[in-house]
Amino acid sequence: MSPSTLSDLLLSLPHVAECTPFGPENFIEKVGAKVFAIYSPEDEPVRLNLKCDPDRAVELREEHETIIPGYHMNKKHWNTLILDGSLPAGLVKELIRHSYDLVFASLTKKTREALS
Numbered sequence: 001m002s003p004s005t006l007s008d009l010l011l012s013l014p015h016v017a018e019c020t021p022f023g024p025e026n027f028i029e030k031v032g033a034k035v036f037a038i039y040s041p042e043d044e045p046v047r048l049n050l051k052c053d054p055d056r057a058v059e060l061r062e063e064h065e066t067i068i069p070g071y072h073m074n075k076k077h078w079n080t081l082i083l084d085g086s087l088p089a090g091l092v093k094e095l096i097r098h099s100y101d102l103v104f105a106s107l108t109k110k111t112r113e114a115l116s
């Protein structure tokens with residue numbers, strides 16, 4: 001998946017804001033001021049950090065060589081996807097949405113209502 005395709009996919013989700021607090025080489029995607037995705041479009045291949053249910057995170061790592069514990073993240077709750085083309089695009093999209101949904105659900109009721 002190309003960096004531009006990945007960016008388009010991430011930004012197509014409702015209420016997503018992109019920022020670069022760690023410098024222009026790291027893109028942070030947030031919903032309601034909480035991070036759900038981090039990637040660097042300059043990496044080859046692109047590495048995408050996504051939040052994940054802890055049990056599912058372990059299963060995914062066992063099933064796919066290119067899904068590893070989250071780089072510089074809480075390894076219980078984050079995975080890094082190495083987007084070298086070996087992961088099906090449908091799985092990548094599903095995991096992006098899973099991360100987004102986990103973070104959205106963790107927002108306060110007031111914040112969720114304000115975004116809806």
